Amino acid sequence: MTEEAEKKEVKGVESSEKGESKFDDYSLMEVPKNQRYGFFNMFLVFGSVYGAIAVIWAGGALGYGLTFTQATLAVLAGTAVLTILGALMSAVGAHSGLSTYTAWRFPLGRWGGKVAGLLLITVTTGVGWYAVETWLFGIIMNEVYPTSPFFSVGTAAIWGGVLMIIMTYVGYRMLSFLSYFSIPFHMWLIAVGIAIVLALKGGMSTVLSAVPTHPMGLLDGISAVIGLYIAGTIISPDIARFSRSAKDASGAWIAHIVFLYPFLILGGVAIVLATGSYLITNAMLKLGMGIGVLLIILFGQFIINTDNLYSGSLSLVNFWPMRREWASVINGVIGTAIASYIGFSAGASITPFENFISFLGEVLPAMGGILVADFFLVKPFLERRRNPKERYKFRENDRYYNLNIAGIVALVLGAAVGIFVNAGIPAINSLIVGLVSYVLIYAAFKAAGRSPEVLPYVYKGGRLK
């Protein structure tokens, strides 16, 4: 980087910091180098944000369809895909210092990045899954203390949601603090819980000889393993942008997913095969492990949902520039209202709502493929930007584009394949189609002597608009 370019960049950062809230977390700009963290921080935040009890519950679904051996194969295959994709996505975050949705402005254009961020993350993760997780929090609290009105499903969803909003208001520092505080004892509680429940239900011999009640194919199992974590993988730059180096970010991603994810998901499988239910917390409650269960639920749900809301707030700010903490309040209030409404409305079915946000989520793998294609193939080989730190850089008075036709078309193609083609593994199909079609369309434009990027604008410095 030239001296002049460095000065411009610093000037941009300084001017945008003036009058900014200390909770903004660089939502619309690159995270400065002196605000970044090392491997230890990255590993713990990744581990706690994604290594929560929800993974066991969701992974437990595999136990109904696969034997333990089949599940192990599915988990290993799915984990391999997520490891590679997440490491690449984390590297993008660390190199650029940008949030996921701000980075999407490069392969999709500014308008494309805004709309995709709103639909794929604000609606799904920031409000949708946040509401579902808050509602689940209310249900579990009610199971732990069924007679107290303070712990009724609706009431617990409200006070739990409010606490989560407060934590998200603070931002990444709060995520870090929660992670440091909770991840070691969280993992201990979950590991001991799984071990004890299994020991009392016949041990591994029971697990290995158990037959699933609703058999499914191995490919479906792999698809489920990938689908469960694909959203977290695609939005990993939200965390990785705080990393000092791409090596730290990718290393932390690989370490946490290799060491934690298979253990959690196979724990869920083993519990289902041994007990017939994926609710490890219920089994632990029956054994009198009440305090431990409460801690697991409290911190597990809190952290994963704080991250849901955090990513939702970043994507909302990207769509409509505002203070990030206000965006977290807006998303949080809507999500909490939905969760408490469902909680208070006895008999209300959440299935149509879950199906809707799942449908939107099916587009995500294509977006992952497009970002990887743009950052690791198009930018260095077609645009000749070899230095990864220079590939996604907003410079004052430079020209950028509102639409990238290659990205939009590739996203539509990848999403269509993910949604309508059931052969193989839909998430992988979508990802590969997004990746390949983006490169091909971009190259075709270049070969024709044109650019797929249209509607230029000039970046004036400071926070992005």
Add this chain to the structure above:
Amino acid sequence: MKLGFMYTAYLVANMAIGLLFMAMIYVNGLLGTYDLSYGILTLIISVWGLARTFKSSNEGKISAGVQHSWLLVSFAIGYISLALAPVFTASLAIVAFQSLLSAIQAVWGSFLLVQAYRSGYSIIRV
């Protein structure tokens, strides 16, 4: 007293605590296995922390001390929150002994972390 020395003392004490927990293997049933596992974990974290402490400069000693103390405090909270569950039936004397050891880990470690924070060593930053 220097922070680096205080952390070293804490880690050495935790080595002893880890060995004491491991000695509880002789308690029958699940509790013996639980204490053995926890003892091994404590011992590994302490020895690893001490190794890092001895290899580091003064500032590095404090950073390593903060990281390993944090791990020990967090695991101690996890340990005690399960150790009192009915599934681990044990005599009152054993429960009191376990509680005392884990309380030492948690309180002493927390005190050191507060001291480090006041000296500019934030847990998140080290």
